[in-house]
Amino acid sequence: MFEIVEKSEVFNVHKIVVKAPGIARAVRAGQFVIIMGAEYSERIPVTVSDWDAAAGTIVLYVLEVGISTLELARMKVGDSLFAVTGPLGVPSEIKNYGTVVLGGGCYGIGGIYPIAKACKEAGNKVISIIEARYKDMFYNEKALMEVSDKLLYATSDGSKGTKGKVEDVVYEMLEQGQKIDQAFFMGCTQMLERCSEATRSNSIPTKVALNSIMLDGTGMCGACRVSVGGQIKFACVDGPEFDGHEVDWNELHSRKAAYAEQETGVYQSYSHECMAEKKFKQELERG
Amino acid sequence: MGLTAKERMAIERNRMGEQPPDLRNRNFEEVPYGYTPEEAVNEAKRCLNCKKRTCVSGCPVEVPIPEFIALIAEEKFVEAARVIKTKNVLPAVCGRVCPQETQCEGQCIRGKKDNTQAVAIGNLERFVADYERENNLIELSEVPKKNGFKVAVIGSGPSGLTVAGDLIKLGYEVTIYEAFHRGGGVLVYGIPEFRLPKRIVESEIKALENLGVTIHYNSVIGRLYKIDELFKGLGFDAVYIGVGAGLPIFLDIPGMNLNGVFSANEYLTRSNLMKSYLFPKYQTPMIIGKKVAVLGGGNVAMDSARTAIRLGAEKTTIVYRRSMEQMPARAAEVHHAKEEKIEFRLLSNPVEIYGNKDGWVTGMKCQNYQLGEPDESGRQRPVPVEDSFFEFDCDQVLVSIGGQANPLITKTTPDIKINKWGYIVTDDWGRTSRQFVYSGGDIVTGAATVISAMGAGRRAAKAIHEDLMKESNETTGDNGK
Ligand SMILES: Cc1cc2nc3c(=O)[nH]c(=O)nc-3n(C[C@H](O)[C@H](O)[C@H](O)COP(=O)(O)OP(=O)(O)OC[C@H]3O[C@@H](n4cnc5c(N)ncnc54)[C@H](O)[C@@H]3O)c2cc1C
Ligand SMILES: Cc1cc2nc3c(=O)[nH]c(=O)nc-3n(C[C@H](O)[C@H](O)[C@H](O)COP(=O)(O)OP(=O)(O)OC[C@H]3O[C@@H](n4cnc5c(N)ncnc54)[C@H](O)[C@@H]3O)c2cc1C
Ligand code: SF4
Ligand code: FES
Numbered sequence: 001m002f003e004i005v006e007k008s009e010v011f012n013v014h015k016i017v018v019k020a021p022g023i024a025r026a027v028r029a030g031q032f033v034i035i036m037g038a039e040y041s042e043r044i045p046v047t048v049s050d051w052d053a054a055a056g057t058i059v060l061y062v063l064e065v066g067i068s069t070l071e072l073a074r075m076k077v078g079d080s081l082f083a084v085t086g087p088l089g090v091p092s093e094i095k096n097y098g099t100v101v102l103g104g105g106c107y108g109i110g111g112i113y114p115i116a117k118a119c120k121e122a123g124n125k126v127i128s129i130i131e132a133r134y135k136d137m138f139y140n141e142k143a144l145m146e147v148s149d150k151l152l153y154a155t156s157d158g159s160k161g162t163k164g165k166v167e168d169v170v171y172e173m174l175e176q177g178q179k180i181d182q183a184f185f186m187g188c189t190q191m192l193e194r195c196s197e198a199t200r201s202n203s204i205p206t207k208v209a210l211n212s213i214m215l216d217g218t219g220m221c222g223a224c225r226v227s228v229g230g231q232i233k234f235a236c237v238d239g240p241e242f243d244g245h246e247v248d249w250n251e252l253h254s255r256k257a258a259y260a261e262q263e264t265g266v267y268q269s270y271s272h273e274c275m276a277e278k279k280f281k282q283e284l285e286r287g
Numbered sequence: 288m289g290l291t292a293k294e295r296m297a298i299e300r301n302r303m304g305e306q307p308p309d310l311r312n313r314n315f316e317e318v319p320y321g322y323t324p325e326e327a328v329n330e331a332k333r334c335l336n337c338k339k340r341t342c343v344s345g346c347p348v349e350v351p352i353p354e355f356i357a358l359i360a361e362e363k364f365v366e367a368a369r370v371i372k373t374k375n376v377l378p379a380v381c382g383r384v385c386p387q388e389t390q391c392e393g394q395c396i397r398g399k400k401d402n403t404q405a406v407a408i409g410n411l412e413r414f415v416a417d418y419e420r421e422n423n424l425i426e427l428s429e430v431p432k433k434n435g436f437k438v439a440v441i442g443s444g445p446s447g448l449t450v451a452g453d454l455i456k457l458g459y460e461v462t463i464y465e466a467f468h469r470g471g472g473v474l475v476y477g478i479p480e481f482r483l484p485k486r487i488v489e490s491e492i493k494a495l496e497n498l499g500v501t502i503h504y505n506s507v508i509g510r511l512y513k514i515d516e517l518f519k520g521l522g523f524d525a526v527y528i529g530v531g532a533g534l535p536i537f538l539d540i541p542g543m544n545l546n547g548v549f550s551a552n553e554y555l556t557r558s559n560l561m562k563s564y565l566f567p568k569y570q571t572p573m574i575i576g577k578k579v580a581v582l583g584g585g586n587v588a589m590d591s592a593r594t595a596i597r598l599g600a601e602k603t604t605i606v607y608r609r610s611m612e613q614m615p616a617r618a619a620e621v622h623h624a625k626e627e628k629i630e631f632r633l634l635s636n637p638v639e640i641y642g643n644k645d646g647w648v649t650g651m652k653c654q655n656y657q658l659g660e661p662d663e664s665g666r667q668r669p670v671p672v673e674d675s676f677f678e679f680d681c682d683q684v685l686v687s688i689g690g691q692a693n694p695l696i697t698k699t700t701p702d703i704k705i706n707k708w709g710y711i712v713t714d715d716w717g718r719t720s721r722q723f724v725y726s727g728g729d730i731v732t733g734a735a736t737v738i739s740a741m742g743a744g745r746r747a748a749k750a751i752h753e754d755l756m757k758e759s760n761e762t763t764g765d766n767g768k
Contacts (some may be wrong), residue, residue: 220533236502259572
C-alpha cells in the first residue's frame with residue numbers, strides 16, 4: 001500500500017508520486033491528504049498537486065522543513081508510506097469567474113496546478129504567478145504553463161521575472177489596470193497574508209489555502225482551528241480555503257509556532273529562515 | 288457450593304491490587320493489577336445467586352451475571368468468559384471501563400445497604416476475560432459459509448466492531464472503513480493506556496480479522512467514498528454507520544484559540560493514538576503544561592487530568608461547574624484522580640482565558656457557581672453567582688465539556704435523517720430513514736458509553752440480518768421455504 005513509484009527533487013522540494021488508487025479516483029482540486037512516513041511518524045497534511053485516476057497515483061510536493069518532511073525526503077522509490085488518508089478538505093470552488101489569478105510559493109507552486117487546470121477547464125482566463133528566491137528553484141513550470149493563459153515569475157534576486165514576491169506582481173497588475181475577478185493563493189503563511197493585503201484595497205475575492213497545524217483532519221480534534229470573520233473554523237473540514245481578507249493572521253502565526261520548541265529539538269534550528277534558501281546557500285558554498 | 292448465605296455475606300469485597308499513586312502518576316502502565324485466581328474465586332463466593340437477578344436488569348446487554356460468577360466460584364474461568372461473551376463480545380474492555388456503580392453493581396442486592404459492598408462484577412468480568420486471553424484459550428469461532436451478502440461498517444469503535452463480529456459469524460462478507468490508521472475508536476484514541484491497555488483492543492481486532500473481517504484504515508467515508516458509492520460502485524448490500532460523536536465543543540469565551548488551549552480530543556489523541564508520551568521516539572509533539580486546568584467533570588476530563596499529571600504537570604486541577612456528587616465520571620476514576628493528587632475546583636467556570644503577547648495561556652478569570660433548581664434530568668442546575676469572580680493561575684487549559692455529531696457523513700448523504708443536534712435518527716433497531724443504512728453508538732445517542740454503543744451494534748446486526756434475509760427471500764421468491 002501507498003508505494004512510492006516516482007521521486008525527484010528540485011532544491012529541497014521533493015516530488016513524491018504515491019500509489020493511492022482510492023484517493024486518485026476521489027480527489028478534487030484544492031484537497032489534501034494526511035500522511036505518515038512510518039508508524040512512529042507525525043500525521044502531516046500535504047496538498048494533492050496532481051493525480052492519475054487510471055494509474056491510481058497521486059503527486060505530492062513536500063518541502064523539507066522539519067523531521068517528518070526530512071524523513072519523507074529520504075524515502076526511496078519502492079518504499080511505502082505507512083498511512084495516506086484522504087482526500088480531505090473542501091475542494092476549491094470552481095466556476096467561470098472571468099479572470100482568475102493564482103499565486104504559489106514553495107509547495108504552492110505545485111499545489112496551485114490542479115486549481116489552475118480546473119479553472120481553465122471551466123472557461124476562465126488563468127494567470128498564474130509563482131515565486132522563489134532564485135530562477136533555478138522553480139519546478140513544475142511546464143505543466144503550469146499548459147493550463148495558464150499567462151505564467152508570471154517573481155524572484156527575490158530578480159533572476160527571473162519581477163524582482164520581489166507574488167504580491168509585487170499582483171500590485172503591478174493592478175497598477176496596469178488588469179481586471180481580476182478571483183484570486184487563489186497557496187504557500188507559507190507569511191506569503192498568504194501579504195498576498196491577501198495586496199488584493200484587499202480592490203476588494204478582489206481572495207481564497208487562501210491555510211496550513212494550520214493538523215492532527216486527524218476529520219474535524220475531531222480542533223487543532224487546526226482558525227478565526228475567520230470572528231468565528232472559529234476548523235481548517236481541515238471547513239477549509240483549507242478561506243477568505244483571505246477575513247483571516248486572523250496574528251492568531252494563525254502564533255498557533256503555527258506552538259510546537260517550535262519541540263520541533264527544533266528533534267530537528268535543528270529552523271526558525272524563520274527558509275530551508276530552501278539555506279540549502280541553496282550550502283550548495284553555492286560547496287560550488 | 289456448600290456456602291450458606293450467611294457465610295457468603297461475611298466475605299468482604301476483594302480489592303484489586305494497584306500501583307501506588309506516587310509511582311503510577313509518573314508512568315502510563317495500567318493502574319489496577321487485576322485479581323489473582325484466589326481473589327477472583329473468593330469474590331465470586333460473595334454472590335448470593337439471587338432469584339430476582341437485579342444485577343442483570345442493571346446491565347444494558349443483560350449479561351447472565353450470576354451464572355458466570357457461579358462458574359468462577361467453581362474455578363471454571365474459561366467457561367465463565369464464554370458465558371459473558373454470549374452477550375458481550377468485549378468483556379476485557381467492559382470490565383475496565385463500564386460504569387458498574389450505576390449499572391450491574393448499582394443494582395446488586397449486596398450493595399443495597401452499603402454500595403461499596405456490591406459484588407465486584409466488573410473486576411470479575413475483567414479477570415475471566417484476561418485469563419482467557421493471556422492463556423491463549425480464546426475459542427476460535429468457526430467461520431460459516433458465506434451467504435453472499437456484503438456489509439460495510441463505517442468506524443471501528445465498539446459499536447462498529449460489534450456489528451462486524453456479529454455479522455461475520457452469520458456468514459456475511461464484512462468490510463470496516465476506519466478514518467484513522469488504527470482501529471478501536473475512542474478505545475485507542477481517547478481512553479488512555481493506563482486505564483485500557485491498547486494490546487487488549489489490538490487482540491480483539493486481530494480476532495475479527497482472523498474471522499475474515501477486512502479493515503481498510505485511512506478511509507474517511509464521505510470523502511473517499513460517499514454512502515451511495517458504497518452501494519453502487521462497491522456493491523455493498525447494507526451499510527452501518529458507527530462514527531461516534533467526535534466533534535469537540537469549545538467555550539464561547541475570549542482566549543479559546545490561545546496556544547495551550549486544547550480540546551480533550553486533541554490532547555488525548557496526541558498522547559494515546561500518536562503516543563507523544565514517548566516523544567521523540569514517536570514524533571508527534573506535545574506541549575507539557577506546568578499548571579493545567581481541565582474543564583469538565585466526565586470520564587474525558589478525568590482521563591485528560593490524569594494524562595497531564597503523567598506527562599509531568601506540577602499541578603492539575605479539574606474545574607467543574609457543578610458539585611462532586613454530580614460528576615458524570617466513573618466513581619473509580621474520580622477516586623483514582625484524587626489519589627493521584629489531582630485537585631478539584633468545583634462550582635466554578637471560566638469566563639475568559641488570558642494570554643501573553645505571543646499568544647500563550649497565562650491564566651483564567653473564573654466565576655463562582657451555585658446549585659439552583661433541578662433541570663429536566665433531575666440534576667440541580669448550576670447558576671453563576673453574580674459579581675463573584677476569581678483569578679486562576681494556569682498555563683494550559685484542556686477543554687472536556689463534551690462533543691457533538693461530526694457532520695462529515697450526514698452532509699454528504701442528505702437523505703439520512705438527523706435531529707436538530709445533528710445526530711442520526713434511527714428506530715429501536717438502528718434503522719435510519721434510508722433503506723439498508725443502519726446506525727448506532729454515539730452518533731445516534733450522543734456521547735454515551737462503550738456498552739451502550741455495543742448494545743446498539745448488536746441490535747443493528749440483528750436488523751441487518753433480518754432485513755437482508757427478507758429481501759433475499761422476496762427477490763428469489765421462495766418466501767423462506
Ligand atoms: C492543508 C495543508 C496542506 C499542506 N500542503 C503541503 C504541501 O503540499 N507540501 C508541503 O511541503 N507542506 C504542506 N503543508 C505543510 C506541512 O504539513 C508542514 O510543513 C509539515 O507538517 C511540517 O512537518 P515537519 O515535521 O517536517 O516540520 P516541523 O518541524 O514539525 O514543523 C515545521 C513547520 O510546519 C508546521 N507544522 C508542523 N506540524 C504540522 C502539522 N501536523 N500540520 C500542519 N503543519 C504543521 C509548523 O507550524 C511549523 O511551522 C500543508 C499544510 C496544510 C495544513
Ligand atoms: C476520553 C474518553 C473516555 C471515556 N471513558 C469511558 C468509560 O470509562 N466508560 C465508558 O463506558 N465509556 C467511556 N467513554 C465513552 C465511549 O468511549 C464511547 O461512548 C464509545 O466509544 C462510543 O462508541 P462508538 O462505536 O459509537 O464510536 P467511537 O468509539 O467514537 O468510534 C468511532 C470510530 O469511527 C471513526 N470514524 C469517524 N468518522 C469516520 C468516517 N467518516 N469514516 C470512517 N471512520 C470514521 C473514528 O475514527 C472512530 O474510530 C469515553 C470517551 C472518551 C472520549
Ligand atoms: S444481585 Fe449481586 S448478589 Fe445477587 S446475583 Fe447479582 S451479583 Fe449476585
Ligand atoms: S485537524 Fe483535527 S479538527 Fe482539523
